[in-house]
Amino acid sequence: MIVVMQQRATEEEISQVIEKLLKLGFDPYRSTGASLSIIAGVGNCFVDVREIEMMAGVRKVIRVSTPYKLASREIHPTDTTFAIGNGEFKIGAGYFSVFAGPAAIESEVELEALCDLVKNFGTGVLRSRATLQLEDGRIVGLGKDSWKLLRKYADRFQLYAASEVNYPEELSQAAEYLDVIEISASHNHEFLRQIGMLGKPTLLVRAPETTIEQTLISAEQILSAGNDRVIICDRAVRTVQGGSTIDIDSILKLKKISHLPLALDASAAANRKDRVAAYAAAALVAGVDVLLIELYSESGTGEAARALAAEDFAVLITQLKGIAKILGRQNICM
Amino acid sequence: MDIDDWREEIDRIDLELLELLNRRSRCAIEIGYIKHRMGLPIYSPSRETEILENVTRNNRGPLENDAVRRLFERIIDESRRAERLVVESLKENSSDSSDAAEGN
Numbered sequence: 444m445i446v447v448m449q450q451r452a453t454e455e456e457i458s459q460v461i462e463k464l465l466k467l468g469f470d471p472y473r474s475t476g477a478s479l480s481i482i483a484g485v486g487n488c489f490v491d492v493r494e495i496e497m498m499a500g501v502r503k504v505i506r507v508s509t510p511y512k513l514a515s516r517e518i519h520p521t522d523t524t525f526a527i528g529n530g531e532f533k534i535g536a537g538y539f540s541v542f543a544g545p546a547a548i549e550s551e552v553e554l555e556a557l558c559d560l561v562k563n564f565g566t567g568v569l570r571s572r573a574t575l576q577l578e579d580g581r582i583v584g585l586g587k588d589s590w591k592l593l594r595k596y597a598d599r600f601q602l603y604a605a606s607e608v609n610y611p612e613e614l615s616q617a618a619e620y621l622d623v624i625e626i627s628a629s630h631n632h633e634f635l636r637q638i639g640m641l642g643k644p645t646l647l648v649r650a651p652e653t654t655i656e657q658t659l660i661s662a663e664q665i666l667s668a669g670n671d672r673v674i675i676c677d678r679a680v681r682t683v684q685g686g687s688t689i690d691i692d693s694i695l696k697l698k699k700i701s702h703l704p705l706a707l708d709a710s711a712a713a714n715r716k717d718r719v720a721a722y723a724a725a726a727l728v729a730g731v732d733v734l735l736i737e738l739y740s741e742s743g744t745g746e747a748a749r750a751l752a753a754e755d756f757a758v759l760i761t762q763l764k765g766i767a768k769i770l771g772r773q774n775i776c777m
Numbered sequence: 778m779d780i781d782d783w784r785e786e787i788d789r790i791d792l793e794l795l796e797l798l799n800r801r802s803r804c805a806i807e808i809g810y811i812k813h814r815m816g817l818p819i820y821s822p823s824r825e826t827e828i829l830e831n832v833t834r835n836n837r838g839p840l841e842n843d844a845v846r847r848l849f850e851r852i853i854d855e856s857r858r859a860e861r862l863v864v865e866s867l868k869e870n871s872s873d874s875s876d877a878a879e880g881n
Binding site: 477 | 819820822826843846847850851853854857858861
């Protein structure tokens with residue numbers, strides 16, 4: 444870390460910064476220039492730069508190393524690839540897969556119909572959220588009770604089960620029923636570390652309005668708990684016009700900074716079915732390894748406006764397989 | 778003297794400097810032991826200022842005072858680090874021995 448002092452910083456203010464850096468575990472290296480002083484803090488220490496920025500006489504603080512070492516390519520330069528379940532289903536470099544299913548499960552009949560679809564198109568992972576808030580404000584889905592159904596049908600159709608966890612008290616049940624844990628990156632670090640301790644493949648969803656850096660710091664919590672099977676999942680960002688769109692640039696940046704596999708929740712990002720295919724294809728070209736797609740069945744009360752019906756899903760999967768092939772993703776896990 | 782002669786002279790001076798810097802560092806390490814014994818902080822801003830004033834006051838050039846200051850700031854940084862390493866290793870040892878005592 445480099446601390447640039449203000450031009451008129453006093454000797455006492457400089458001393459206070461040196462003392463603070465020492466206290467934090469850094470070795471301070473001071474350099475007095477013609478008009479301002481610079482203090483370099485050398486050492487492998489975690490620090491909230493705001494603590495230094497707020498000190499008297501400090502002009503700015505420049506962080507040299509990242510606060511998300513385990514998630515970054517600094518110590519892990521090559522793409523991470525890992526397996527779900529018994530080892531055949533791979534996520535990461537060279538592979539491309541789709542997690543599909545109802546946005547939220549409301550009935551067994553609906554789930555059964557959609558499992559057929561997921562199995563027929565070979566997407567491998569049956570995914571559903573615990574609950575979903577519809578456009579009209581209603582909240583649908585069976586919550587954690589849907590996990591049992593997911594497990595039952597995943598086993599029956601030889602699929603893997605993925606769903607979201609929202610509360611720490613649900614963790615042991617989640618571990619029992621799910622193969623992939625979906626979690627928002629906005630949860631507190633303690634909860635994220637507990638998720639990491641489960642040791643399950645984890646889909647870490649970037650919350651709206653959070654930066655790439657904040658998302659990677661959340662990933663760091665899971666990784667530091669000893670779980671290296673983390674997928675970072677991007678969603679939509681707000682546009683200036685008040686709408687939402689996918690942030691292709693953030694996908695490219697994340698790929699460059701981090702070795703972790705990337706996903707895009709295409710249905711949540713598009714929020715209407717006529718955009719899902721374009722978003723999914725664009726994200727695949729940009730480099731995502733996994734796409735999340737919501738499916739709709741007549742018997743469900745989910746959103747027909749957002750989730751894909753069987754025919755649309757069939758067309759999309761065929762297109763995606765074609766694109767993946769052109770991109771040289773030879774091992775398409777679908 | 779040609780360029781090679783001057784470079785040889787610089788190499789000789791560097792070795793003298795190295796010897797002097799290590800002598801200085803040994804002093805800092807001794808101070809580290811004393812500071813640890815007396816419970817004094819490693820960082821002493823007033824002493825660092827005193828050192829910088831001492832060398833710039835006695836500077837007869839051709840190095841400018843600012844250059845002397847920057848060079849000695851680096852020397853002080855390294856001395857402070859040497860002191861810190863001494864104090865930390867002493868602290869670790871004392872906690873190890875107290876762990877052992879607890880074990881007994």
